[in-house]
Amino acid sequence: MKLTNKLKTIALGLVMIFFQSCAVRYSFTGTNINYDEVSTFTVENFFNDSGGGPANIEQKFTEALKEYYQRNTQLELVRSNGDLQFMGAISRYTLTPQAAVSSGNANLPDRAGNMRLTISVDVEYINMTNEEENLKRSFSFFKDYDPRTSTFLDVEDELVEEIFTSIIQDIFTNTVANW
Template structure:
């Protein structure tokens, strides 16, 4: 009896819809329709934060351009790109995160961790789809230990790492469709 039940299942299973199933694997790096969107423009970002290295806005602008050139087929143009980016670095703050006690009662407590936070406000315009347009702040931070590193020694590395994270978030919010 079991043998005949198996035979019945072998005939029925394909009829239950397996013939219509489609399994697809792949990675879609974005939702860019390259037939419609061919270029992008990045205006110079401004530093409205009142802090940071002197070349910070230039570093951010160039890093954003390079990221989109590396990760899309879009052509960078000086003006009127199909996708347009502009904005400003609106916050650059260094704040203590954890106090460390000296333990001797004579020496004041000090910060055990410091946090650098950067906020970049981005205006994004998609000329082919106005519904995608947005003005959005992107924030990221990095902590460091002031007991082992001075801020001046590590500032450029922290800024670069924060910009990498912010640019990835911008990419995800604008064209990656995650």
């Protein structure tokens, strides 16, 4: 029994030495960042160019993006001139009906069965160490809710948070995860 544990310890040690000596870096968060070359990131304040949304929507998005990269990478957030730089604007914030539902009464109009909140964010990503990875594109996501069971004001914060989470995951995947 003691010999088996000793062999396991030796095998684990050899595996750890192997991974430490590899030139390719892998993080269990799915990034492929070479921390020898890239150590900082900057997120400029995003703007709200959509004309809609809560008054502080741009601040919520900017802070959520910073927090996500801090949680999922070893990068240090700096005020300016980071090795990785993010900037952009919320370009779309729309609420649209998705499916008409009959009122069942000829005297009452039909109404929307579901409403859809769609948010798009234009992002410019600059990698100061590898300009081939630079990116400029729009990320968009939507969430539906049922106006018969709740008002938009009741669900807006939750919808925005869920949409931002999806958009930020897409940004992360397209920048440092490179999937």
